[in-house]
Amino acid sequence: MSDFNVLSVDDSQYIREIVTQTLKTNSRYSVLQAVNGSDALQVIKDNFIHLVITDINMPVMDGVTFIKEARKLYPTLPIIVLTTESGDSLKKEVMDNGANGWIIKPFRPVQLLTLVKEILE
Numbered sequence: 001m002s003d004f005n006v007l008s009v010d011d012s013q014y015i016r017e018i019v020t021q022t023l024k025t026n027s028r029y030s031v032l033q034a035v036n037g038s039d040a041l042q043v044i045k046d047n048f049i050h051l052v053i054t055d056i057n058m059p060v061m062d063g064v065t066f067i068k069e070a071r072k073l074y075p076t077l078p079i080i081v082l083t084t085e086s087g088d089s090l091k092k093e094v095m096d097n098g099a100n101g102w103i104i105k106p107f108r109p110v111q112l113l114t115l116v117k118e119i120l121e
Helices: 013-024 037-046 063-073 088-096 109-120
Strands: 004-009 029-034 051-054 079-083 101-104
Touching (some): 013 029, 088 101
Parallel strands (some): 004 029, 004 051, 051 079
């Protein structure tokens, strides 16, 4: 049985699968998936989620908007941003709106696992 439910939010199925496979190397994590921020809000309303890993650039609802909306509902839910974006102003905006971590794609699996473990354990 998993100890932590993690939500992977990305419009790329490939990235969602890489995140899922990376986290499943640790049996303490089970992973749910969402394709955009709107989808992710529904998942966090319907499930007890311990951590969200979200992209920024997605259709329907982007990651910045998702983080703002998620913060209204769940002020303490940990959120890690996993993105190709590296601009300092965007990073500052995202962190100011409540993100707990920032990882640039492509990422090293150990980098993601280390940050997830730091936040959850």
